Amino acid sequence: MNAKKLYVLIAVAVIALIAAWYIHSSNAPQTGVSARAAPVLPELHGHINDVNAITLTGADNKVLATLKRGADGWTLAEKSGYPADLAKIREFLIKLDQATLTEAKTSNPQLYAELGVDEVKDAKATGVRVTLGGLAKPLAILIGNYNGAGGGGTFVRREGEAQSWLADGNLTVAKNTADWEQRTLADIPSTRLRTVTLTNPDGKTLKIYKDAQGDANFKVADVPKGREAASEFVANELGSVLSGLNADDVFPAKDMAPPDKTWKDEYAAFDGLIVSITGWEQGGKDYAQFDARLDEAAANAQVDAEQAKAKADYEAAVAAANQKVAEEKSTTGAQAKANAQAASEVAKPLAVSDPAKDRSDRLAALTKEVANLNKTFSGWTFALPAYKFSDMTKSMDDMLKPLPQKKAEEKKSAVKPRK
Template structure:
């Protein structure tokens, strides 16, 4: 064989080998991801650029979608209702600060032992967390926490290698638990009067009365021959608005207000009136809550001017109109007591 063809064949062979090496290396994972180090290099510097966080569970089901919009963060599965930004920030900061400390199995058949199997599996225990920015998306499967000590098993969703990281990260899979549940926080000392009109049974009213030794609230009138029971029951009703949170929220069209509901009106000392329409639903209590300004209300000197009260009403209506809330049982119980529960037994 002549020299020139031999050289040509050798050159072609060398190029083929180089191409194979290049393809192999281009398909290989980044070496930095296969050694101990930050779980999410670069995420800490781009947290303010995150536009969406998705939590995906077994069967590739999207469980929670947290979206950033012009109003802040919302939970898509709850109609965009505002999210608990502190909880979201804590999750993102925990992921951004976490470090891979010990390599675990890279065998797909063993991933389930750590809870980091692909979430397309119907019985997957872990959750995939997708963190989206305009420039890239990070995806990790967050698995089990260590039984003893600190650490969580994690796997980059695009890689087989799993890791133990140096932090406990638990991913909340329920949309309701990602909501900002703060609803109202008005102390009983701000309430001037309460009117209760049950769906069934007699209505009753309470007025603030500092002369009543049993309670700060006295009945406007009572059935003939009846006496009020202990004052703490009236105090419990007045305390409904203090630290009021909710368990879940729905768009109003999902749960239209029934024809027969309890209506509870709280007149505040700054001229605002807060109305709660509540009704039972599948073992829980749902409520629609509105505010308005009572132009005829007498506002004590030194309280918020009408302009401030009007702004508070507008802000409340903007945030809560069009929503129906599922109330905690202990608040619903105090809200829903009939008149008879406030009276001494018939002698």
């Protein structure tokens, strides 16, 4: 090959390389172009509280969640108007409001899928179209992939624009409809509970109890001969079901009714609150319905006990203050006067100064708690986490163990024969 032909081939190769580079760079996502920290959605800024609807749409134009704000707060249309998670909604809107554009990316539709900002009408789309209502005009944005491997941020594309962007923060959207439900059902600590009575589908009953409100552990009632509690805290899981109780999912009660045979749990508090649970298994999942009521006799008895304690504590505090004054008779002047003043100003609790109002306030608070619980419970069937359902369906056998031989013999010998 002569030198002239060699130069021609080299020139052709260089031109081909330049052309290939140009085509690639024109199609590739743009990087390094600063957005100068412009807001992702400037129309949202300062208007979060105006938003009254959020629609989340996923692949194949499937609506994932329709969230609406009404007189009773935010609800989820796909769950028959069940309350939505207000904290989750607010957190999401704040993130959108505060997010800024950090870097321009591709405007080539053929590359949108790489960032997750392709149109959701595509059955393979991975992003979520977010539409906000209640603003001056409807606002929509495509939320794409999280840029985990590239240092953080989320790829986005505003509706009507070809340009895609990298926005700061994690703006990814929960795609499971149930994730937008208000999951909290109840949070009643076991320290409030006096008894728990469980009746299994076959009618067998298990009861646990506390003798006093300050007891650390529940005891098992009606333990048969030759057996004892497996440990001092074995019943505490059953007693803690209502503490931090969240649902996995929710359904209208009319669409998910209990079968004939169910577990029945009744949780009775020292202060008169009673929560009843009907639980069952179906299709490999665990379901329950709840109801709350107030035992007024128990509530009044608890008020009596608490008022008596408040009175005793107050009288003890007054006596201690007076004793201090008596012991400091030698003190003269301003200090003695201050001590006497302090003794006369021992704070008198409402339970002592106005027992009737104190009782009324306590009972009103309990009545309101029952109403709030039933507002959550009434008309719904809840899917429960497996561990909670396991805790609320314990049996006597789960609680007990055989007595050690020596201990059993000691108990037997301790029984005196009848004359």
